[in-house]
Amino acid sequence: MYRLKSTTDLSFLSDVCIEQLCVSAGALTIGGDNRVSIKIFASFAISTLGRSYTRFNGSVEDAMALLPLIGDCIREAKATVDGGMQVDFKSGAVLMVFDDSDQFESFTIEYGDLLIVV
Incomplete structure (x- = not known):
């Protein structure tokens, strides 16, 4: 819908440790320390332990x-060329969140009072 700009600074996500996963109809929320949450409303892909990506x-x-992300910490997060986000974890896991809707929000990132809607 809004696409994440490639210049968006997501450095505030570095070293955030994942504390919880909340599941509801229509949204998956990844809750971290430092008042960070990532809500996923669309598709995502994950790679753990060096395996190939699986898309959901x-x-x-x-x-x-x-679930394997609980207790893991973010090493780096960055915008992708197609307006989504790549999140690299210290365990080697990689989460790709896609902006695959032109009509609705695909994901949000919250950090304190900052809200990024994609």
């Missing part, structure tokens, strides 16, 4: 794929 559509059942 963001359904309630897909939340199981995110």
Whole structure:
């Protein structure tokens, strides 16, 4: 919908440790320390332990794929060329969040009072 600009500074996500995963109809929320949360409303892909990416559509059942992120910490986050976001974790896991809707929000990033809507 709004696409994440490639120049967006996501350095505030570095060293954020994932504390919780919240699942609801229509949204998966990754909650971290430092008042950070990432809400996913669309599709995402994840790679853990050096495996190839597996893509999910963001359904309630897909939340199981995110469970290994609990307790992990973000090494780096950056915008992708297609307006999504790549999040690299210290364990080697990589989360790709896609902006695959032209009509609705695909994901949000909250950090304190900052809200980024994509």
